[in-house]
Amino acid sequence: MTHFKDPFNPNIDVWNECGEASESPADPYAGLSKADADILKRRAKQSLNAEVGMARALESSVMQGLFKTDISRRAFLRSAGVTGALAAVSTVFPLTSLQAMAEEAMKNLEKTKLTLGFVPITCATPIIGGHALGFYQRYGLDVDIVKTAGWAVSRDKCLNGEYDGSHLLFPMPMAMSLGIGSTAQPWKVVSNVNTNGQAIVLANKHRDNQDPKNWKGFKFAVPFEYSMHNLLLRNYVAAAGLDPDRDIQIRVVPPPEMVANLRSENVDGYLAPDPFCQRAVYDQVGFIHKLTLDLWKQHPCCVFGLSEKFITENPNTTMALTTSILEATASAETSEGRVAFAESMAPANYLNQPVEILKQILTGVFPDGQGNIKNVPDRISFMPLPTQTMGTWVLSQLRRWNYIDTDTNYATLAEELVMTTTTRERMRAMMAADPNLTFADAEQDVYAPVDIQGHEFAPAAAQEFIDSQPFTRTIG
Amino acid sequence: MVQKIDIRSTLLSLTILLAGIFIWHAATHVPDTGPAGVELSQAEMDTLLGNNMLPEDIEYYSAQGVAFAQLEQIASLNLSRSMIEAAGGIRALGISVPDENSAPAPGSLFPSPTQIGSELWATIADPFYVAGTNDMGYGIQMGYSLLRVLIGYTLSAAVAIPLGFLIGMSPMFYKALDPFIQVLKPISPLAWMPIALFTIGDSELSSIFVIFICSLWPMLTNTAFGVANVRSDWVNVARTHELSTAKTALTVILPAAAPTIITGMRISIGIAWLVIVAAEMLVGGTGIGYVVWNEWNGLRLDRMIVAILLIGVVGMLLDAAFARLQRAVAYAE
Numbered sequence: 001m002t003h004f005k006d007p008f009n010p011n012i013d014v015w016n017e018c019g020e021a022s023e024s025p026a027d028p029y030a031g032l033s034k035a036d037a038d039i040l041k042r043r044a045k046q047s048l049n050a051e052v053g054m055a056r057a058l059e060s061s062v063m064q065g066l067f068k069t070d071i072s073r074r075a076f077l078r079s080a081g082v083t084g085a086l087a088a089v090s091t092v093f094p095l096t097s098l099q100a101m102a103e104e105a106m107k108n109l110e111k112t113k114l115t116l117g118f119v120p121i122t123c124a125t126p127i128i129g130g131h132a133l134g135f136y137q138r139y140g141l142d143v144d145i146v147k148t149a150g151w152a153v154s155r156d157k158c159l160n161g162e163y164d165g166s167h168l169l170f171p172m173p174m175a176m177s178l179g180i181g182s183t184a185q186p187w188k189v190v191s192n193v194n195t196n197g198q199a200i201v202l203a204n205k206h207r208d209n210q211d212p213k214n215w216k217g218f219k220f221a222v223p224f225e226y227s228m229h230n231l232l233l234r235n236y237v238a239a240a241g242l243d244p245d246r247d248i249q250i251r252v253v254p255p256p257e258m259v260a261n262l263r264s265e266n267v268d269g270y271l272a273p274d275p276f277c278q279r280a281v282y283d284q285v286g287f288i289h290k291l292t293l294d295l296w297k298q299h300p301c302c303v304f305g306l307s308e309k310f311i312t313e314n315p316n317t318t319m320a321l322t323t324s325i326l327e328a329t330a331s332a333e334t335s336e337g338r339v340a341f342a343e344s345m346a347p348a349n350y351l352n353q354p355v356e357i358l359k360q361i362l363t364g365v366f367p368d369g370q371g372n373i374k375n376v377p378d379r380i381s382f383m384p385l386p387t388q389t390m391g392t393w394v395l396s397q398l399r400r401w402n403y404i405d406t407d408t409n410y411a412t413l414a415e416e417l418v419m420t421t422t423t424r425e426r427m428r429a430m431m432a433a434d435p436n437l438t439f440a441d442a443e444q445d446v447y448a449p450v451d452i453q454g455h456e457f458a459p460a461a462a463q464e465f466i467d468s469q470p471f472t473r474t475i476g
Numbered sequence: 477m478v479q480k481i482d483i484r485s486t487l488l489s490l491t492i493l494l495a496g497i498f499i500w501h502a503a504t505h506v507p508d509t510g511p512a513g514v515e516l517s518q519a520e521m522d523t524l525l526g527n528n529m530l531p532e533d534i535e536y537y538s539a540q541g542v543a544f545a546q547l548e549q550i551a552s553l554n555l556s557r558s559m560i561e562a563a564g565g566i567r568a569l570g571i572s573v574p575d576e577n578s579a580p581a582p583g584s585l586f587p588s589p590t591q592i593g594s595e596l597w598a599t600i601a602d603p604f605y606v607a608g609t610n611d612m613g614y615g616i617q618m619g620y621s622l623l624r625v626l627i628g629y630t631l632s633a634a635v636a637i638p639l640g641f642l643i644g645m646s647p648m649f650y651k652a653l654d655p656f657i658q659v660l661k662p663i664s665p666l667a668w669m670p671i672a673l674f675t676i677g678d679s680e681l682s683s684i685f686v687i688f689i690c691s692l693w694p695m696l697t698n699t700a701f702g703v704a705n706v707r708s709d710w711v712n713v714a715r716t717h718e719l720s721t722a723k724t725a726l727t728v729i730l731p732a733a734a735p736t737i738i739t740g741m742r743i744s745i746g747i748a749w750l751v752i753v754a755a756e757m758l759v760g761g762t763g764i765g766y767v768v769w770n771e772w773n774g775l776r777l778d779r780m781i782v783a784i785l786l787i788g789v790v791g792m793l794l795d796a797a798f799a800r801l802q803r804a805v806a807y808a809e
Contacts, residue, residue: 120773147610149760149769153679160677256773279775281570339562349611352774356564365555365563367570373553 006047007063008086009040010077013070014060036082039435046432063089086435110314112141114321117148117157117166119223120351121255121273122361123194123302124167125341126382128351130328132344138327139320147350150254151224158307159185165321167193168305170386171394174417175226180403186308189386189418190322193302193329196293197361197380198229199277200236201286202269203262207370210289212240221253221261221270228301231397232292233271238471239453244401245473262286273301274361274380275353280369282357287369291379296452298383298441300390322426326384330430330437333382338362384439385427387446391418392459400466402473410462420446497589504588520544527551537566546571587778595778596785614767614786621756621763622790624680625748628687632744636692637737640699641725644733650700657696665690665751669758679759686755691744698740702733734805742798749791764790 005014011028029037066089067073077085114136118124127145130136136143146163148154155172157163159182173187202210209215215237222229234244242248253261258276261267263285270276271292280286292299304325311318331337342358345351351358360366364379391414398404424446427439449458457465466472516524516538524534524544529551536557537547549571550560560566587595603615643650665686672682706729714724756765764787771780 144609146761147770149758149766153673153759156673157679160673160679162679256769256775259775283775347607347611348770348774349608352770352776356568359562359564360568363559363562365559365569373555373569373571375553375555375559 005060006040006043007060007073008043008077008082010074010082014073015064015070032082039082039086043432043435046428083435108316109140109320111164111317113144114141114164114317115144115146115162117146117154117163119148119151119154119167119255121302122275122345122351122358122380123197123273125332125345125362125380126193126325126328126384127167127304128345129332129341130325132350133328133331133340135324135328135331136321139324141317141320141324143321151227155182158187158305159183164310165190165304165306168303169224169227169229170300170303170390171226171228171231171398172224173303173305174391174395174398174413175403177417178404180398181226187305187417188308188311189303189391190306190318191304191326191329191384191419191423192300192386192390193304193325193382193384195298195300195381195383196291196378197301198232198271198273198292200233200269200271200289200292201258201262201277201280202289203265203267203286204284204369205265206268207287212237212242215240215242215268216247218268219249219251219266221251221258221267221272223255223258223272224252226398226403228292228299228394229271229273231394231401232295232299234401235397235453235469236271236295238469241470243471245471259283259285275351275357278357278361278366279353281367282354284369291376293376293378293381296450298378298381299450299452300386300394303386319426322423323430326423326427326430326439327437329382329384330439332362333440335363383441385424385441385444385446386418386420387444387448388414388418388420389447389450389457389459391415392462393450393452393457396462396466399474400469400472407463407474411459414459501589504586516544516547520547524548524551528554530557533557542566542571587781591778592781592785595782599779599782599786610770612762614764614783617762617764617767618786618790621752621765624684624756624763625687625745625752628684629691629745629748631684632688632691632748633695633741635688636695636740636744637699640696640737640740641703641729643696644700644703645721645725645729650704657693661693661697665747666754666758669755673759679761683752683755683759683763687748687752690751691748694743694747695737695740698743699733699737702736702740703729705736706732731805735802738798738802738805742795742802745794745798746791749787749794753787 005012007014009028011030011032029040032040063073067076080088116127118127120128131143131145148157148166151169151172154163154166154168155176158166158168159176168187170189170192173189175181176185176187178184220233222233224230230250233250237244237248244250251267253267253270255272255276258267258270258272259280262270262280263283269286269289277288281288292301304322306318306321332341339359339362342362343355346353346355346358361380364377365373365375366379367373388411392410395404395408395410395413399408399410424442427442431437431439431442447459449456451457455465466474516534521534524547525531527548529547533550534547537550542550546566550566553560560569563569599614603613603618605613606616643653668686668689669682672685673679676682676685710728710732711724714728719727752763753765753768756763757769758765760766760769764783767783768780768787771777771783
């Protein structure tokens with residue numbers, strides 16, 4: 001890797017100001033601590049990417065501006081350590097390489113004025129908080145985010161072209177692309193905006209009836225047919241031996257109306273997004289029976305979706321928009337980020353909720369309505385990489401409950417609709433440009449089997465999986 | 477005599493209003509329970525310290541009036557104070573601490589008259605603020621709604637009144653179009669919304685279309701009725717004067733049918749104002765209907781009730797404007 005002259009490596013000369021070719025040291029990482037050497041190695045590997053390479057060139061000129069000579073630079077790096085120097089330089093000098101990348105991205109944007117839709121739930125944290133905390137502006141985008149009354153309206157506004165992109169439920173881009181429940185228009189899952197983050201809430205009167213086997217005749221609410229909520233609830237009750245179409249009733253109720261429906265005993269419970277699970281506890285009308293992360297750890301929930309048309313027509317804008325949302329997602333995952341996002345999202349312009357509720361959801365320290373205070377840090381997570389396993393599961397479940405009425409090759413279709421590769425590349429490039437930025441799921445195997453309620457789901461065996469499940473109704 | 481009745485009725489109205497507010501206040505009133513000072517005994521202190529509670533945390537909580545039993549509960553959580561604070565504090569977590577600012581007790585969720593009063597005042601004091609796309613003053617939101625109603629209603633009048641004239645003047649047209657009117661008239665305006673969203677493909681135009689379609693029928697049927705029922709003597713007189721059809725329509729029929737037409741317009745504006753709220757709740761974005769939905773979404777009943785009150789006042793003003801117009805065109809026979 002000697003061809004990459006990292007300005008943060010204290011062992012090499014970067015600028016050769018004396019005009020003489022400096023000798024490449026045999027080991028450019030000699031004498032460095034393991035952590036520092038690892039960072040430099042990682043940066044060297046990342047610099048092979050042309051985009052990062054460009055950012056690194058900018059970094060180099062910033063360092064030259066600061067230190068003028070290799071000698072002073074090397075002395076500084078030796079005394080501060082690589083990690084310390086990276087942090088120090090990025091705080092003193094505003095031009096971190098990520099910002100350099102942002103500036104690069106700001107060029108050639110096809111469209112800078114954008115409208116994104118969102119439904120006011122904590123799942124949309126990166127999209128909403130991204131607006132409140134100015135993540136879109138960093139990439140030269142003037143984004144308006146519009147609160148939308150429910151998922152059907154959101155879908156219609158997407159299909160009508162009123163929104164350039166939108167907060168959607170994971171199954172929605174698939175339903176929209178396949179034309180089920182709407183006219184067909186190809187939409188794609190760009191990234192997850194959250195994982196986990198939902199719960200099954202029951203009315204207080206059912207506190208002594210928490211075994212799903214006894215739930216025959218229950219009325220449940222979910223926010224939309226093509227939602228993880230609906231699919232997870234169906235899977236949950238089916239596993240307990242109830243037919244979700246005959247033994248219980250599943251109603252579609254807009255999230256904000258769920259608490260009122262629970263209070264008036266119109267429904268016995270719901271599988272819904274937050275804040276309306278915690279809100280039921282806050283208003284003392286219900287309790288949290290189960291967090292959905294206990295059904296499937298790191299299950300997908302909401303996504304950021306774009307139409308294929310938008311992506312084709314605005315490749316640079318798509319990139320800038322994706323980057324800003326990914327950056328907001330990574331920031332929302334950090335523990336300081338969680339409090340900041342909760343505070344920024346409370347006002348009427350965004351979620352319009354008491355800030356305590358949002359804090360409880362995002363920090364994972366919350367009362368469950370049964371007299372316990374729980375500490376579940378991943379109650380909601382922000383792991384942006386959508387996987388093919390998730391896509392395949394969703395498609396096969398839509399088939400399982402006969403929302404899709406023909407056999408399809410789930411895995412192939414998921415490859416088409418879920419932008420795993422592009423999103424991952426973007427995540428890698430971003431981590432390369434900013435050492436402070438991390439995506440825990442960046443290197444995740446997108447075909448890895450997952451455990452869903454004790455059953456292993458492997459994308460390659462999706463059909464076998466649904467065939468083995470109870471109450472499967474694949475007709476036609 | 478008339479004056480006396482006026483005074484009495486005003487007094488009666490005021491009495492009903494005050495009685496209503498009093499009942500409302502009594503039903504939503506929550507008695508204040510002030511925080512009690514807490515002194516911990518040495519034994520209690522030792523128990524807490526034994527449960528790994530930090531001395532500064534004990535001091536911090538007991539200074540706020542947290543009793544020993546609750547302190548034990550907090551200690552059992554094994555959470556640092558910063559984590560508890562990050563989650564909104566002990567009160568938000570539902571540990572019962574005597575304080576009037578604690579989380580709402582059941583039964584007191586409905587706002588009291590004083591809450592509504594202060595919200596109403598805050599709203600009226602600053603009606604035109606803009607704090608982002610999804611948070612604007614009620615004055616601005618009301619403006620959006622009124623604009624939509626005005627456009628939809630004007631379009632509707634432009635279609636309904638000429639068409640009503642045609643139907644009213646020609647029995648053949650009346651019979652031919654009546655079945656369509658009878659079928660379309662009872663359809664709920666909101667049932668048009670999905671069709672509009674699908675075919676027009678724009679939520680703004682769709683809500684205007686819904687206003688248009690629901691304002692249409694009262695104006696159309698009233699105009700037709702008014703025109704058809706103009707005294708035949710008057711039309712005959714016009715005929716003997718050999719007036720053209722257009723001239724008859726303008727100089728004889730229009731003034732005679734005007735009160736009925738205005739009645740139709742008055743019914744229509746009432747319906748349009750009813751419908752805009754529902755339509756905006758559905759498509760969202762802007763407008764007073766969206767405000768109601770947005771406050772409901774945050775379960776802010778106080779602000780929601782303020783919005784509903786304002787909707788009522790604006791509806792009343794619209795109706796009053798048409799009542800005045802009605803008096804202006806009325807004539808003595």
